[in-house]
Amino acid sequence: MQGYGWPTTGTSKRPSLVSMCSVALHETPDIGPPHDTANRTVNCSSSPGPRVRVAACWLTSWNRAASGPTIVCAQAGEVNTGVFDDLGAVADAVEGTGAWLHVDGAFGLWAAAAPALRHLLAGSERADSWATDAHKWLNVPYDCGIAFCAPPDAHRASMTAQAAYYVRDPDAIREPIDWTPEHSRRARAIPVYAALRQLGRSGVADLVERSCAHARRFATGVRELPGCEVLNDVVLNQVLFRFADDATTTGALAAVQAGGEAWMSGTEWDGRPAIRLSVSSWRTTERDVDRAVAAFAAALA
C-alpha cells in the first residue's frame, strides 16, 4: 500500500484491491473487509488434480501500475478436494511484483505439523500472510481463526485504532487492540493454547496424520462400491466422490445423513452433485470409517 501512496492505517481507508485466486478458492477471501465497486477477482482455472496449478496464469496479464495494490490468495487445502496450490510456483510468480501473497490454510496449514505431509506447504514460508482455523482440526469452539502476518508493522498499522477513551497500558509489550479487527472479544486464545499444550507437537502431528489416514481408508472402501468414483487424489483429510448418476449420489447421501451412522455434506463438482467427506475429529476411529462405508453400501443396496 505504501508503495502506491495509499494510507496504511485502518481497513476502511484502503483503496480498491485486486485479488487473484483460483476458482476453487473458498468464497471467504472474496467477502473480505469493506469492498468498493472496483474490487475485482481474477479467476483462473483449477483442476481436481494432485495440485492446483494456477500460478502461471495469475500474473501474466496483470499490469501492476494499472491495477494498483494486489493480493494473490493461494490456497492450502481446498474445501472439496484438500488440494494445495503449488505454493512455491505461486511465490515465484509473485516475487518481485510488489503483490501481497496470502495463503488460505483454514485447515491445510495444519499439515505443516505432520512430517509426512509438510511437503505440501513448501513455499508457504515465502508468503506475506497466512490464515488458519483452530476450530477445525483442534476441535476448539468456533470461532478461533488465526492470522499470521510476516511484516508486523503492516499488520499493526491495518488493525490499530485510537480513541480518547481507550485505556492503554504504557508498559504493555503488546496491546491486543492493535492486532485484531475486534475491540471486544472473549479470550479465544485460551482453549487453543490448552489444546496445543495438551496435544504437544507430536499430538498435533498424530491428529493430522490419523485423520488423513482415515480419509485414505474411506476412499479405499468407498471405491469398491458399485458405480463409485473418487474424484480427488486424497492428499489430506478430504474425500470427494460420487456414484454412477446424480440421483444415486443425492439419494445415497440423503439416506446416510438420515440414518445417523455418519454425516458429511453434499457439494457440487464440475457442475454435478458430489459428496464431500472431511475427517477432522480426534474421536474418529477406523471402525467409524468402516461404518460410514457400510452405510453407503446399505444405501445403495
Ligand SMILES: Cc1ncc(COP(=O)(O)O)c(C=O)c1O
Ligand atoms: C479453505 C477454507 N477457507 C476459509 C474458510 C472459512 O473459515 P471460517 O468459517 O472459520 O471463517 C473455510 C471454512 O471451511 C475453509 O475451509
